[in-house]
Amino acid sequence: MNYAAFIGRYPIYTDREIIDRNNVVDVLVKALPTHVMNSGQIDFLYKYYAGNQPILNREKKVRSEINNTVVENRAIEIVNFKTAYLIGEPVQYVSNGAEDMREPIKELNEYMRLAHKHYEDKALVWWSHIAGTSYRMTMPALENREDKSPFDIYSLDPRDAFVVYWSGLGHKPVMGVYIVTTGEGKKEYYCYTDRMYYKIVDREIVEERAHLLRDVPIVEYPLNFARLGAFEPVLSMLDAINTVSSNRLDGIEQFVQALLVLIGVDMEKKQFLELKELGGVQIPPGGDIKYLVQELNQMQTQTLVDYLYQTVLTICGMPNRNGGSSTSDTGVAVHIRDGWEAAENRAKDTEGMFVYSEENTLRLVSRIISVYRDVDLRLRSIDVRFTRRNYENIQEKSQVLTTMLGSEKIHPLLGFEHCGMFSDPEEAYRMSVDYERKVQAQKEAELKALSTVETPDEPVNEDV
Numbered sequence: 001m002n003y004a005a006f007i008g009r010y011p012i013y014t015d016r017e018i019i020d021r022n023n024v025v026d027v028l029v030k031a032l033p034t035h036v037m038n039s040g041q042i043d044f045l046y047k048y049y050a051g052n053q054p055i056l057n058r059e060k061k062v063r064s065e066i067n068n069t070v071v072e073n074r075a076i077e078i079v080n081f082k083t084a085y086l087i088g089e090p091v092q093y094v095s096n097g098a099e100d101m102r103e104p105i106k107e108l109n110e111y112m113r114l115a116h117k118h119y120e121d122k123a124l125v126w127w128s129h130i131a132g133t134s135y136r137m138t139m140p141a142l143e144n145r146e147d148k149s150p151f152d153i154y155s156l157d158p159r160d161a162f163v164v165y166w167s168g169l170g171h172k173p174v175m176g177v178y179i180v181t182t183g184e185g186k187k188e189y190y191c192y193t194d195r196m197y198y199k200i201v202d203r204e205i206v207e208e209r210a211h212l213l214r215d216v217p218i219v220e221y222p223l224n225f226a227r228l229g230a231f232e233p234v235l236s237m238l239d240a241i242n243t244v245s246s247n248r249l250d251g252i253e254q255f256v257q258a259l260l261v262l263i264g265v266d267m268e269k270k271q272f273l274e275l276k277e278l279g280g281v282q283i284p285p286g287g288d289i290k291y292l293v294q295e296l297n298q299m300q301t302q303t304l305v306d307y308l309y310q311t312v313l314t315i316c317g318m319p320n321r322n323g324g325s326s327t328s329d330t331g332v333a334v335h336i337r338d339g340w341e342a343a344e345n346r347a348k349d350t351e352g353m354f355v356y357s358e359e360n361t362l363r364l365v366s367r368i369i370s371v372y373r374d375v376d377l378r379l380r381s382i383d384v385r386f387t388r389r390n391y392e393n394i395q396e397k398s399q400v401l402t403t404m405l406g407s408e409k410i411h412p413l414l415g416f417e418h419c420g421m422f423s424d425p426e427e428a429y430r431m432s433v434d435y436e437r438k439v440q441a442q443k444e445a446e447l448k449a450l451s452t453v454e455t456p457d458e459p460v461n462e463d464v
Helices: 024-050 074-087 099-114 117-131 232-256 269-278 298-316 331-337 340-372 394-405 412-418 425-451
Strands: 012-014 092-095 135-140 151-156 161-166 173-181 187-192 196-201 204-210 218-220 259-263 288-292 382-385
Touching: 012 024, 024 074, 024 117, 024 161, 024 173, 024 187, 024 196, 024 204, 074 117, 074 232, 074 298, 074 340, 092 099, 092 425, 099 117, 099 340, 099 382, 117 151, 135 161, 135 173, 135 340, 151 340, 161 218, 173 218, 218 340, 232 298, 340 382, 394 412, 412 425
Parallel strands: 012 161
Antiparallel strands: 092 382, 135 151, 135 218, 161 173, 173 187, 187 196, 196 204, 259 288
């Protein structure tokens, strides 16, 4: 299959900086062709991930009755690994140093838990690795209860959602669209600007109302700048792996069902059937019967499969399964040799893209919380932290912390920040300081109690 068109999803732009009821239909109509093209490619990538791959439709002209189609689904391996590796643990929000933000951020993390954000994050990242991009919608909760988060978070299907950006400097988002297909097959377009909501059906506004979020509530989370899916750059190589695997099975079956060649023998159909049934036949002098056999070299084929697979892992930034070993290997050497360092670097790169979009979501969340819960959250005081590898190599990290805490020239907070053990190093530092003060006060109290105990007078020996 020709994958020349698969070069990532195209962003959608408009020259209208402000969208209102006078131009929203026109902007939507002009945006739809690009979205339809993106949506078609995303649908293909989703089906490819699910196992519906081109090898299933292959045609074999020679001996067409032997036509095995093997799907060695490496796409699902790539997507599932990268999703679990990046977002296996919940994203945490921490203070970047503001003393008065400790309690508000603690409430923020609790609201995110109540909104099941970790589940929505996994869906969001999963779609990003398949489609190259994904979309999140944040809205005030339908029910405003104290035991519930004041906002709801939804991870949208990127085949039915998109964001329109202004084509001017900064490319700010000016409209988010979510598409609903009714039971009759009709398309309903729910369009959100930074101030208004419009429902459009058949190029007519059938519903509109204002909202108070002051931002487009649909936020795009691209996986990378090109919006390429995780396995999209290696589609042709994945097809090649499927082809080789299918041909190997064909080769084995064709070897078992080798053609019988009769040289210098005139045999009727009845005699040929007897030959197949009895396994032997008497032939005239000068005749010859033999099987036409050419066995596939499995060793060379396996070398080709290994090469293709290793190349796929390298391009996608995946750890390999070599299982090699050396008596001089250290933990770091193993991580580098087996590709785990490359996987971590790719994950950090994805983190940067995620955090950039996450700040837009946090802006929406902070406004909703300030209205419904009267909690002041300043976006500039919040850091987004991934807790993926905090307890890996814990002994080495604890040694780094101990060494830095033992130096008089290094502030203790720097030790907590750079040892890599804590998702929220500032909170861990404050807890440790409070604990140290508590222990010190307890020791001082014990010493004071001992010093005030009256010792009995020793008897005087008058004979001396």
